[in-house]
Amino acid sequence: MDTLTSTPAVFSQRARQLTSSAIREILKITERPEVISFAGGLPSPEGFPIAELQAAFDRVLATQGATALQYGRTEGYTPLREWVARDLSRDGTLIDPEEVLIVSGSQQALDMLGKLFIDPGSKVLVEAPSYLGALQSFSLFEPQFQSVPTDAGGLIPEALDDELCRDARFIYALPNFQNPTGLTLDRARRQALVERCAALGLPVIEDDPYGELRYGGEPQPSLLELGRAVGATVIRLGTFSKVLAPGMRLGYVVAPRDIIGKLVQIKQATDLHTATVTQMAVYETVRNGFLHQHLPKVRALYQRQCGYMLDALQRYFPADAQWTQPQGGMFIWVTLRDGIDTAELLQRAIARNVAFVPGAPFYAGVRAPTNTLRLSFVTVSEDRIRAGIQVLGELIGPAVGGR
Template identity: 85%
Template structure:
């Protein structure tokens, strides 16, 4: 008997425009054990506090199991929201727990903010380059991306003139150890950015997943703190993925109450609330100051890994290559000489069992250069870092005479 044909599903126009994440597609290749992967922005499993989390889950289920396994408030577990508000007070702010919304990873927050602010064709300001996950999330709502120029010091606030900002719904920025460049926005530029956005009435989405991972240099006040001092609207995204473990999918949004109220309504239509048992276990883990003991070890690990890669780049990359020197986080951004296409270089590298992410997908609203790439260093052992960078250096080839 012939199998009856199935009528194809009719997808929405929005769904038809979706594309897969370039990084996720590369990660499929890196599942092969022989591949040295500098591609994924994955925290090091060496930094996962497994015994502490296991004990916390056991404690929560043993003493508050009925509550932990029940539906919860959309806003989030109240003690955890209070902890976030108190933790941010270390930066000199007074945050009300009602200004905190717990979400299922900060990626969910990006999706919700897209739903809140973006109409088809609306202008959205992003750094060039910017976090690919945010670009992918915002793209679902069909914005008009406007790239904000950047240089070796990061986003250039002076570029926010009337032409660039006209009609913009928000500007999205990562001031600490930016993904993908690893750059940190200076204090002067932070101050200029919040002042300009206050003048324009332009909301800032401050995405800060890496802020606790500083291992060099002096820290700067966040955009939320600086913005509140001058009347700017700043929406801050934070996550427990980088300080505890990403598999729990737990993050938070801090914003004015009117914005939180709307985000709560959006979240109710999305997933009702973030997993109660996870929120309670995370709170049980961190409530007595555990992160102050745990994070120095993670920072030391990441600094060591970063040092291995910087040393290898100096040894094996050509003299006409340039790269960032991050003060924290997980990424190094490399700019190669003109004429090299890093998408083609990736195919050559994969043939030699090395993977990275070409730079072009990190750009929106501007023509992407073809000669950039992102390297992630935190999950690769020292010997493989040196071997992988050596192979890439061979594929890139020596510096050209013109560059010399």
């Protein structure tokens, strides 16, 4: 059989610098059914409201089919934008629908914000560690990453000194159940963060895909709410992926109108608009309060799953291992003793049909520790969680000096 040949394509310098996502590469392995995967940040299919979404699509197509299948506004379907504005105004922060842009998943919003703010060499502030998908998206625009230190309470606002923040384009933060650590910023740190950014004129990108998945602790005000009270520029990202289903690829950006206006221009050049039929079906699903009925079931499911993993870690991991205790979301962050390389540990774990994500890829602009890892618990059964954590505990070995 002849092989198709062609003159080698000449890629741009930007394209030549691209690398594959560490998580996506690991997920190729986890497609094997025998592999117990703690790697992917995938919502549990048990939480997908399949019947409700099917009914919503049916109603939309039956009653508004011509509109649903037509091109739409770049800004998004107006009733859905109005719903997002009302939903985010529940805390007393008045959001205008003109401050809302519907996007094809919040990952698209990250790409668009990179196009909006980053020139080659621009300084961008990120948490250490931070969401790998954001680092990968921003990297395409060749920024100079500067890491903001974190501790057991998350991002440290006091670290935002004049030298670190000078000429920075923005700071990117995940205040609720952060990916990868599962940590949440308390109110005092949130207040300090937005006040410092307001004083510096530094925009804040608040990425909050997990905020509605709280199953412990007290709800915290958004950076958007606190920021508007002190004059900070906060750009908030939200998504329907974690509260409905990720396959819909539907998210939103809330920002001042001048920023939304520029993002609309960028989106026009990107994909014209997000799928109209999807926007209309999601609006049909949520417009009468469905999420307030649906989310408690999802939270309860995730809380159980988290409990299974925390119990297994306590039982099977060595005494010198440390891990976070998330109050929501999908992730636990583990720190092992010095000298353990979790990239090497992953290879041994895969040989025994267990997968996780090593921690190093989540760091940018700072030397990454090699002894950390991220565990996701929401798509794995209780028995497989216990079996997989037991395997990892055996591979790590006992604590130095014994338990």
